[in-house]
Amino acid sequence: xxxxxxxGVMNCLICSKCNRKYDLFESVWMCIxxxxxxxxxxxxxxxxxxxxxxxxxxxxxxxxxxxxxxxPVSLGxxxxxxxxxxxxxxxxxxxxxxxxxxxxxxxxxSAVLITHLNxxxxxxxxxxxxxxxxxxxxxxxxxxxxxCEIFVPxxxxxxxxxQISRYNAIIRTVxxxxxxxxxxxxxxxxxxxxxxxxxxxxxxxxxxxxxxEVCEQRRWSAPDTVILPIGNGxxxxxxxxxxxxxxxxxxxxxxxxxxxxQAKCCAxxxxxxxxxxxxxxxxxxxxxxxxxxxxxxRIQQILSCISETGGDLITVSENxxxxxxxxxxSEGYYVEPATAAxxxxxxxxxxxxxxxxxxxxSFTGHGLKYSKPLPNSH
Ligand SMILES: *Cc1c(COP(=O)(O)O)cnc(C)c1O
Ligand SMILES: [Zn+2]
Numbered sequence: 001x002x003x004x005x006x007x008g009v010m011n012c013l014i015c016s017k018c019n020r021k022y023d024l025f026e027s028v029w030m031c032i033x034x035x036x037x038x039x040x041x042x043x044x045x046x047x048x049x050x051x052x053x054x055x056x057x058x059x060x061x062x063x064x065x066x067x068x069x070x071x072p073v074s075l076g077x078x079x080x081x082x083x084x085x086x087x088x089x090x091x092x093x094x095x096x097x098x099x100x101x102x103x104x105x106x107x108x109x110s111a112v113l114i115t116h117l118n119x120x121x122x123x124x125x126x127x128x129x130x131x132x133x134x135x136x137x138x139x140x141x142x143x144x145x146x147x148c149e150i151f152v153p154x155x156x157x158x159x160x161x162x163q164i165s166r167y168n169a170i171i172r173t174v175x176x177x178x179x180x181x182x183x184x185x186x187x188x189x190x191x192x193x194x195x196x197x198x199x200x201x202x203x204x205x206x207x208x209x210x211x212x213e214v215c216e217q218r219r220w221s222a223p224d225t226v227i228l229p230i231g232n233g234x235x236x237x238x239x240x241x242x243x244x245x246x247x248x249x250x251x252x253x254x255x256x257x258x259x260x261x262q263a264k265c266c267a268x269x270x271x272x273x274x275x276x277x278x279x280x281x282x283x284x285x286x287x288x289x290x291x292x293x294x295x296x297x298r299i300q301q302i303l304s305c306i307s308e309t310g311g312d313l314i315t316v317s318e319n320x321x322x323x324x325x326x327x328x329x330s331e332g333y334y335v336e337p338a339t340a341a342x343x344x345x346x347x348x349x350x351x352x353x354x355x356x357x358x359x360x361x362s363f364t365g366h367g368l369k370y371s372k373p374l375p376n377s378h
Contacts, residue, residue: 011065013037013201016301025067027120029194036297039065039201045212045249047220055079057108060212063245064112065205070119073144075101077111082217082360085333087343090350093223094343095214095362098335102163103366104290105210105235106136109197112206114140117195123147125195128185130178130231130289131160132365133197138169141195149192151185153178157289159371179295198232198297204241207234211242214360215252222252223358227349229342230260230269230313231291233302235364240305256360258311260302261345263288267315268295269302279315287375288321290338290365316344322374334367 013022017035022028024039031037043063053059057077080096097105114137117125124147127137134150141148148169152161153176165171172188174181185194197203215222222243228236236258243255260269263286264279271279281294296302306313316324324347325340335343339362346361 011039011041014040024065025120027122027193029189029196029200036199037201039205041065041205043245043249045245045251047216047251050216057111057206057209060209063208063212065202066112066116067119070115072111073115073118073140074111075107075139075143077101077107079213079217082214083363087347088350090353090356090359092227092346092350092359092361095210095360097210098339098363098366100136102132102136102139103369104132104136105207105362105364106133106197107140108209109133109203109206109234109238110136110140112209113137113195113197113200113202114144114146116202117146117193118144122193124149124192126151126185126189126192127195127197128152128178128182129156129197130292131156131164132290132369134169134171135160135163135167137195137197138164138167141169142167148195149188151181151188153181155289157370157372159369163369178293198234204234204238207238208242208245210235210362211239211246214239215243215246220251222246222254223256223360225259225349225357225359226256227259227261227314227342227346227359227361229288229291229338229345229364230262230296230302231293231338232296233260233298235362236260237298237301237305240309255309258305258309259345259349260306260311260313261291261342262313262315263291263321263341264315264317266292266294267313268293268299269306269313270315272299272303273306273313286318286321286337286341288338288341290336291341314345314348316341316348320344325374329367333363335363336365336367336370339364 015031015035100107128151265285324344
């Protein structure tokens with residue numbers, strides 16, 4: 001295949017901690033030193049190559065770190081609309097990623113990761129998740145015929161657990177925080193393959209298609225500002241990666257400012273930026289379960305993204321999340337709490353703006369994922 005990825009420059013897996021390199025197609029998910037892996041990838045992207053390609057995630061295949069012989073494991077990953085919504089008098093465009101096959105943006109990552117693992121003939125995978133990543137990995141594993149085991153916190157939504165089990169994945173419920181859940185999955189993963197949405201770089205490279213789509217929908221221009229939720233940061237970092245590649249390819253001239261949104265009661269990034277603040281981290285106390293992560297392993301990369309792009313981190317209270325959720329539902333937008341948190345963050349951001357900015361955000365998860373009454377108090 002005449003792809004930019006295989007143009008003689010060495011593409012490889014590289015350890016984030018000790019810089020050890022592995023072949024891109026070796027079946028490792030962690031460095032022997034315990035560090036997580038990134039992908040060193042030579043990308044040179046030309047929009048001209050997209051002509052006549054179908055409107056799906058796979059139109060960007062040329063920039064994905066997949067073997068030329070890998071056959072896409074696909075459930076129909078269509079391009080998602082960029083919907084303009086008025087937020088406090090300013091138009092903000094929200095990518096409708098809740099429309100993906102399993103109801104969340106995670107399918108961008110799962111489609112690419114499972115395609116890679118299917119090519120490697122990995123027979124079984126394990127993942128830990130608050131629900132959406134688990135459902136997504138489970139769905140694509142089902143499509144590929146890969147055995148799948150998902151570790152979830154006992155606080156996960158019933159609808160998400162049902163969805164995971166309906167894809168025939170094995171569910172392991174763990175009592176405790178997201179960190180406890182992750183540790184339990186990690187142990188099992190020693191014997192299988194950790195198809196992690198935050199550890200595994202193939203997942204994050206799948207997410208970067210978000211940025212390619214946004215830029216293509218804007219006729220290959222970057223917005224001023226991107227506002228995205230941060231749980232483990234796979235969306236945030238994947239989007240950043242996409243913009244970095246597009247800039248390096250000379251397709252866009254600037255990388256947008258990256259603003260993250262977290263729930264007030266679970267805001268490790270905010271805490272890292274403001275070390276003297278007294279916020280307590282409790283990932284069980286937010287209804288925005290998609291971003292309830294008190295200890296994201298890629299925190300350093302998230303912090304560099306924010307500082308390199310002149311970005312920031314906005315926190316939103318539980319009341320504000322609930323109010324925004326009900327308000328959006330009443331306007332016809334059916335989203336889940338983590339997306340309401342994002343919209344609440346966008347609103348706070350817009351309200352302090354003095355100039356017009358072109359802002360892009362995202363609907364990350366479908367409202368059908370949260371089919372239970374809102375809690376009254378916290
Ligand atoms: C996973 C998820 C997030 C957060 O994404 P990260 O990649 O963990 O930062 C936000 N919203 C929803 C609906 C999610 O499923
Ligand atoms: Zn290492």
